[in-house]
Amino acid sequence: MFRTALCDLLGIEHPILQSGMGNIAGPDLVAEVSSAGGLGILAGLNVPPDVLRDGIREVRKRTSRPFGVNLWLHETVESPVDVATIPDTTVAGAQRELNRYRERLGIPTTSARPATLPALLPSAIDVILEERVPVFSTALVRHHHAELVQRCHARGVKVVTMVTTVDAARAAAASGVDVIVAQGGEAGGHRSVGDKPASAEAVGIGTMALVPQIVDAVQVPVVAAGGIADGRGLVAALALGATGVLLGTRFVASREATVPEFWKKALLEHESDATAITDVFTGLWARALRNTMSEEYRTSGAPVLPPLVQRAAAFDVYAASAKQQNREYYPMFSGQSVGLIHDLPGAGEVVATIMREAQDVLAALPRRANRG
Ligand SMILES: Cc1cc2nc3c(=O)[nH]c(=O)nc-3n(C[C@H](O)[C@H](O)[C@H](O)COP(=O)(O)O)c2cc1C
Known part of the structure; x- marks a missing residue:
């Protein structure tokens, strides 16, 4: 059988x-x-x-x-x-939200456009x-x-x-x-x-x-x-x-x-x-455990960058979160x-x-x- x-x-x-x-x-x-x-x-x-x-x-x-x-x-x-096609305001809005988490994790903030x-x-x-x-x-x-x-x-x-x-x-x-x-x-x-x-x-x-x-x-x-x-x-x-x-x-x-x-x-x-299903971690819909990042990003109304660009932009946040054993900012x-x-x-x-x-x-x- x-x-x-x-x-x-x-x-x-x-x-x-x-x-x-x-x-x-x-x-x-x-x-x-x-x-x-x-x-x-x-x-x-x-x-x-x-x-x-x-x-x-x-x-x-x-x-x-x-x-x-x-x-x-x-x-x-x-x-x-191609990240050059993403409007400046979208990049700025996403980075502004991510910077709130960077500050809490004690890592440098940035407004840079992620690389293609x-x-x-x-x-x-x-x-x-x-x-x-x-x-x-x-x-x-x-x-x-x-x-x-x-x-x-x-x-x-x-x-x-x-x-x-x-x-x-x-x-x-x-x-x-x-x-x-x-x-x-x-x-x-x-x-x-x-x-x-x-x-x-x-x-x-x-x-x-x-x-x-x-x-x-x-x-x-x-x-x-x-x-x-x-x-x-x-x-x-x-x-x-x-x-x-x-x-x-x-x-x-x-x-x-x-x-x-x-x-x-x-x-x-x-x-x-x-x-819950969220797109804030990578820019694509995925089911993940809810945490501070998934909830605050969603309620902030900040723009989510295109598929996989969102992940690339937030990568330093995930790395710091893992290093500090902090589950609140990790997918x-x-x-x-x-x-x-x-x-x-x-x-x-x-x-x-x-x-x-x-x-x-x-x-x-x-x-x-x-x-x-
Ligand atoms: C942490 C995690 C990462 C995953 N990454 C991939 C992946 O890279 N490629 C893929 O085909 N599916 C990936 N999946 C989805 C699984 O293929 C599958 O659809 C899912 O795990 C089945 O549901 P379950 O998690 O309840 O077992 C991932 C699932 C989880 C939980």
């Missing part, structure tokens, strides 16, 4: 994928998850090509099992925003293909290109892509991808869409409603993401027709995740109602599954525990369903 079509397709033992979370999913986490029989996915966003290649080789030193690399194919990753980001995407894709990484995981995809999928397949690279709507799932399937991840609104981190919708509410179909619709709409295996952190979630996802699950928040709360300790501690302390991306997390085990243990729990849940299902 738990050895699904996804396991056969990707050559993994358990139908559990670990999200390739930017700055968090390094070789330690990835190798640990893959060694435990799941699919570890290395973060590739904003990683210079040489560093990405080293990371891939490091994973290979530690495990012979399949693993993946994740990239965003967002319009502003394909073509970074380098276009790293083509070289990152080249590295993935040259290294013949087993799985290329894509998210925030602007255009589902058949040509890119064909290039991957020609190198023996499988493509797993994450979507938030049935239409996007159909477009992804038409491009030839091997697996589709259905990301429900409960999910932590960024909404997996290729542009920026006008409001956070525009991308919010829940996992429970989204997964079966995508399962009905496409022929390829579907993986459920968003709100899943234990064996109950895995069994529920399989009942909806998914062939596996992809988890982010659960793996942030693991020993190998490279995040500040205060973030892991916050995951243990908070319930699901502590998260702690997290899903509603935070309320299900009560421990900080090793990532391999997370995989083993979910599989064990799923067996127990399934065995107890008839009895539980009849509990008066």
Whole structure:
């Protein structure tokens, strides 16, 4: 029952994928998850090509099992925003708000225009293909290109892509991808869409409603993401027709995740109602734990800079916040599954525990369903 079509397709033992979370999913986490029989996915966003290649080789030193690399194919990753096009008043308004946090953190204030980001995407894709990484995981995809999928397949690279709507799932399937991840609104981190919708509410179909619709709409295996952190979630996802699950928040709360300790501690302390969708951290909609920065920025009415430029502008704030172990000015991306997390085990243990729990849940299902 738990050895699904996804396991056969990707050559993994358990139908559990670990999200390739930017700055968090390094070789330690990835190798640990893959060694435990799941699919570890290395973060590739904003990683210079040489560093990405080293990371891939490091994973290979530690495990012979399949693993993946994740990239965003967002319009502003394909073509970074030219910061010269941002009006002076917008830059000034955003920096004025960020300066309030800089003053509290005791770091220099600035009114400077952030630099235009380098276009790293083509070289990152080249590295993935040259290294013949087993799985290329894509998210925030602007255009589902058949040509890119064909290039991957020609190198023996499988493509797993994450979507938030049935239409996007159909477009992804038409491009030839091997697996589709259905990301429900409960999910932590960024909404997996290729542009920026006008409001956070525009991308919010829940996992429970989204997964079966995508399962009905496409022929390829579907993986459920968003709100899943234990064996109950895995069994529920399989009942909806998914062939596996992809988890982010659960793996942030693991020993190998490279995040500040205060973030892991916050995951243990908070319930699901502590998260909200905001664009103040990166300029794109993402679900994160609410903190002073997310709340004050929103209520201030200060402008938010374009996608990823906002992140670049606030980077010194995040660095100081991390250094000072101050959780109030740091983006702690997290899903509603935070309320299900009560421990900080090793990532391999997370995989083993979910599989064990799923067996127990399934065995107890008839009895539980009849509990008066
Ligand atoms: C801290 C964090 C960072 C994330 N970064 C990425 C990323 O870089 N690329 C990506 O495809 N998805 C990323 N995600 C989203 C996950 O792929 C997935 O949709 C989500 O974690 C599922 O919901 P969950 O957090 O409840 O498990 C991230 C999620 C979190 C929590």
